[in-house]
C-alpha cells in the first residue's frame with residue numbers, strides 16, 4: 123500500500139467488556155474475542171457497527187481469560203485467523219478449566235494459530251496497514267499483551283489501572299505501564315471501563 127488509510131477504532135463489546143475493532147480502511151484487527159457461547163451477539167454487534175466479519179484480518183486476545191478469548195476458535199471457523207504471541211501459547215489450554223459445559227466454550231486448537239513474537243508484530247501489523255506493535259505487558263496475567271498504535275492509542279486488556287495496582291502485581295504492572303509510556307502510549311482503551319489518558323503523572 124502506498125499510503126496508510128486513517129485508523130479508526132470501534133467498540134463491538136457487550137456484557138461490560140469492550141471488543142475493539144481497529145481498522146485501516148477495510149483492513150481490520152479485532153482486539154479481544156468475546157465470551158464463550160456468544161458468537162451470535164458478537165456477529166450482531168459487528169453487523170450493527172458495519173464491520174463485515176470477512177474484513178477482520180486477525181483476532182488478537184490481550185490474554186487468555188474467558189471474557190477475552192472465549193470465541194477464538196469459533197472466529198477461526200469463520201475464517202478469522204487467531205494471532206497468538208509466543209508468550210501466550212502456554213496460557214491457552216487453561217481456558218477450558220474455567221468454563222462449565224453450559225458456557226459452550228469451544229476449545230482453542232493449538233494447530234492452526236499464527237504464533238509470532240512481539241518483535242515480529244510491527245511487520246505483521248504493517249502488512250495489514252496498521253502502524254504499531256504488540257508489547258508484552260504482564261501484571262494482570264503473565265500472558266497479557268497490549269496493542270500499541272503509533273498514534274498513542276493502546277489496548278491494554280485487563281492490565282490493572284495504575285491507581286488500583288495492588289501489592290501482589292505492583293512491580294510487574296508498573297513496569298508494564300512504564301514500558302507502554304516510554305514507547306509512546308497516551309490514550310488507553312481498556313477491556314472494561316472508559317477510555318482514559320496516560321501521562322507520566324498517572325504512573
Ligand SMILES: [Zn+2]
Pocket residue numbers: 185187262280
Ligand atoms: Zn483477565
